[in-house]
Amino acid sequence: MSINKDTIKKISKLARISVTNEETDRLEKDLNSILKFVEQLKKLNTDKITPIASVSDQLLTMSEDEVKKINEKKEILQNAPDKNTNYYIVPKVIE
Amino acid sequence: MSDKEFNYYISGETGKWEVVIGLEVHAQVSSNAKLFSSSSTKFGSEPNSQVSLIDAAMPGMLPVINKFCVEQAVRTGLGLKAKINLLSVFDRKNYFYADLPQGYQISQFKHPIVGEGEVILDMPYGTKKIGIERLHLEQDAGKSLHDQDPTKTFIDLNRSGVALMEIVSKPDLRSPEEVAEYIKKLRSIMRYLGTCDGNMEEGSLRADVNVSVRKIGSKEFGTRCEIKNVNSIKFMQQAIQYEAKRQVELLEDGKKIDQETRLFDTKNNETRQMRSKEDAHDYRYFPDPDLPPLKFEQTFVDQIKKKLPELPDDKKERLIKDYKLSNYEAGVLISDKDTSDYFEDVAKNSDVKLAINWVIGDLFAALNKIGKSIKESPISSKNLSKLIQLIKNNTISGRIAKEVFELMINDNRDPKVIVEEKGLVQESNVDELEKIIEKVLKDNSEKVAEYKSGKDKLFGFFVGSVIKESKGKANPALVNDILKKKLS
Numbered sequence: 001m002s003i004n005k006d007t008i009k010k011i012s013k014l015a016r017i018s019v020t021n022e023e024t025d026r027l028e029k030d031l032n033s034i035l036k037f038v039e040q041l042k043k044l045n046t047d048k049i050t051p052i053a054s055v056s057d058q059l060l061t062m063s064e065d066e067v068k069k070i071n072e073k074k075e076i077l078q079n080a081p082d083k084n085t086n087y088y089i090v091p092k093v094i095e
Numbered sequence: 096m097s098d099k100e101f102n103y104y105i106s107g108e109t110g111k112w113e114v115v116i117g118l119e120v121h122a123q124v125s126s127n128a129k130l131f132s133s134s135s136t137k138f139g140s141e142p143n144s145q146v147s148l149i150d151a152a153m154p155g156m157l158p159v160i161n162k163f164c165v166e167q168a169v170r171t172g173l174g175l176k177a178k179i180n181l182l183s184v185f186d187r188k189n190y191f192y193a194d195l196p197q198g199y200q201i202s203q204f205k206h207p208i209v210g211e212g213e214v215i216l217d218m219p220y221g222t223k224k225i226g227i228e229r230l231h232l233e234q235d236a237g238k239s240l241h242d243q244d245p246t247k248t249f250i251d252l253n254r255s256g257v258a259l260m261e262i263v264s265k266p267d268l269r270s271p272e273e274v275a276e277y278i279k280k281l282r283s284i285m286r287y288l289g290t291c292d293g294n295m296e297e298g299s300l301r302a303d304v305n306v307s308v309r310k311i312g313s314k315e316f317g318t319r320c321e322i323k324n325v326n327s328i329k330f331m332q333q334a335i336q337y338e339a340k341r342q343v344e345l346l347e348d349g350k351k352i353d354q355e356t357r358l359f360d361t362k363n364n365e366t367r368q369m370r371s372k373e374d375a376h377d378y379r380y381f382p383d384p385d386l387p388p389l390k391f392e393q394t395f396v397d398q399i400k401k402k403l404p405e406l407p408d409d410k411k412e413r414l415i416k417d418y419k420l421s422n423y424e425a426g427v428l429i430s431d432k433d434t435s436d437y438f439e440d441v442a443k444n445s446d447v448k449l450a451i452n453w454v455i456g457d458l459f460a461a462l463n464k465i466g467k468s469i470k471e472s473p474i475s476s477k478n479l480s481k482l483i484q485l486i487k488n489n490t491i492s493g494r495i496a497k498e499v500f501e502l503m504i505n506d507n508r509d510p511k512v513i514v515e516e517k518g519l520v521q522e523s524n525v526d527e528l529e530k531i532i533e534k535v536l537k538d539n540s541e542k543v544a545e546y547k548s549g550k551d552k553l554f555g556f557f558v559g560s561v562i563k564e565s566k567g568k569a570n571p572a573l574v575n576d577i578l579k580k581k582l583s
Contacts, residue, residue, distance in 0.1 A: 014189075014377055014379065016191060052388075053184040053206070053382035053387075053388050054382065054384070054387045054388060056387060058387045059387050059388060059389070059390045060160055060386060060387050060388065060389045060390070061159060061160075062159070062160050062161070062162035062165065063128075063133065063159045063160065063161055063162060064161075064162060064163070065126050065127050065128050065161050065162065065163030065164070066127065066128060066133060067127050067128050067133055067134065067135040068128075068133035069132065069133050069134045069135075069145075069147040070135075071141075071144045071145070072146065072147065072148075073141070073142075073143045073144050073146065076143060076146050076148070076151050076252075077143060079151075079153070082247075084249075086141065086142040086143060086249075086251075087142055087143065087240070087243075087249035087250055087251060088143070088193075088249070088250035088251075088252070089244075089247050089248070089249055089250070090193045090247065090248050090250060091246070091247065091248070092241070092244075092245075092246050092247055092248050093192070093193050093239060093241065093248045
């Protein structure tokens, strides 16, 4: 598997990150060398190994169903670039 | 047209088409706090007043899962007779939208908490089993308000992070009616379990509807379209009808169906393209590094299993067996737990046959008229059973009972008190009844002669006149007996 410039353009678009042509060249090289390493790992025989989603042995800890946070609206909205007393405000979203 | 046979097909120019439907139901877990934060889930609160730093996706925050939500997913899974997965994994579903502050939704992709199960539908043409593909836990997004400003969108994150159970059916549904029954059954199961309140007006239950069509007899599925986020049973049915017809017309014109996401426009009653395949989301799922796998022991599941209430299907079987109800009657009662509880309260203390008729007849009609649910019924189950006892022990006639019932609707008073106060006790004294009957026969001597010369139909007229003369109080059975003797 290898990655080309079109794939990089697609990924950057999906991630909303703009990438210049110069950067694309460099990324193509870097990402392909990472993929090459992954190809190498794929040669290992993992037939008898259960796939894992996380490398740590930790399992999910759970919390009780209690409401603790009471109205932090002011603090929350403080970080918004645009807001009114109640809402975050963003440019019109059209679907 | 027989309603005992399945007959939902779209008739086109080239023949009949079958509609294939699968649903992705989003059911809000009835928890106090959100799936990964301790903010409240209360509906209708001031905008952005129930948003924690986690829900607003501030950097450096770590999600911690709500145990109650996990339990409700397992409970629901058990209610769907589904396989519970002791190990499941949370993934990030990546997309950009203004009401999704994280830039991804935490969901479960490859390893859902619940696997395959089933829902049994009771259709006029028999029972039908609908397969459940999976149930997984995920976060809800915030709410966008597009109509507050011509150039801006307002965002309320109160709903952001609320726990949803996504319940995915297999493509086993074949008509809008089956979809309606499926949603009702699913909602009833979750209400019995208490895992989701099923309130569609508040958005606690909504569905993405997948529709495709194929020629009758064809084994292959057609290309499907997904209608997003439909929030009422009626809209689901309308959307399916429109979409199936649209697809049949395209196919008969020799065109192809594009797999796409559509929305249902409730004003114009049509589905419209939302996103084409080219713009289709590429979600790039991957395991959420903030969340280690969710693992629990079989004993955790067994504990929940022990506490399961009686579920609709079991309750129906029991009602049919214990009360000798018909399949239809039991079906009506179990659709809502409050209804069957009410019925059982009434039946236990009075008479089964009368109880079923009064509950699904008079009481339903009355509640419908005043727009109240059985839980808010102005007549308590205790007082309805008292009313039935009064009929049963011949204190009042069925006719008088209806009058008393009308009065009870207003103030839930004890029917015994009403009957005594208004002097409505049934007249069962034979001497008194004979007096009334003599009078009626005397007043209608011509009709008596007609009856005796063979006009049998007049018997009903005499019964009616006697009851009327007694101001409704005469015991109809006794009136019948005495009249028969007098007129022979």
